[in-house]
Amino acid sequence: QVxxxxxxxxxxxxxxxxRLSCAASGYTYSGYCMGWFRQAPGKEREGVAxxxxxxxxxxxxxxxxxRFRLSQDNAKNTLYLQxxxxxxxxxxxxxxxxxxxxxxxxxxxxxxxxxxxxQVTVSS
Numbered sequence: 069q070v071x072x073x074x075x076x077x078x079x080x081x082x083x084x085x086x087r088l089s090c091a092a093s094g095y096t097y098s099g100y101c102m103g104w105f106r107q108a109p110g111k112e113r114e115g116v117a118x119x120x121x122x123x124x125x126x127x128x129x130x131x132x133x134x135r136f137r138l139s140q141d142n143a144k145n146t147l148y149l150q151x152x153x154x155x156x157x158x159x160x161x162x163x164x165x166x167x168x169x170x171x172x173x174x175x176x177x178x179x180x181x182x183x184x185x186x187q188v189t190v191s192s
Contacts, residue, residue, distance in 0.1 A: 077186030
């Protein structure tokens with residue numbers, strides 16, 4: 069049974085940083101696609117960043133390029149999202165997701181497995 073557990077959310081001021089973690093279990097981590105998505109109140113869920121765990125391919129939303137960075141610890145089956153220079157518009161519930169390839173971030177990529185989410189609130 070695939071399980072994704074997010075942590076690391078919180079409340080910060082604008083320009084501060086947070087690092088989200090997603091601990092995966094119940095499947096073979098390497099060789100999967102993993103990503104971060106977010107949903108703000110009253111808005112549709114949007115893709116933030118994703119990667120292929122067995123390669124070097126990464127995808128980022130334009131709104132976070134240069135500020136957010138993915139990393140992973142394959143030994144711990146954990147995906148990280150380093151978020152720097154946070155803005156109030158980054159405020160949302162952030163979800164970790166996983167699925168088998170092909171990997172990507174656009175509307176055509178549907179992730180099967182989801183975590184419960186971690187809240188990120190950025191105040192100005």
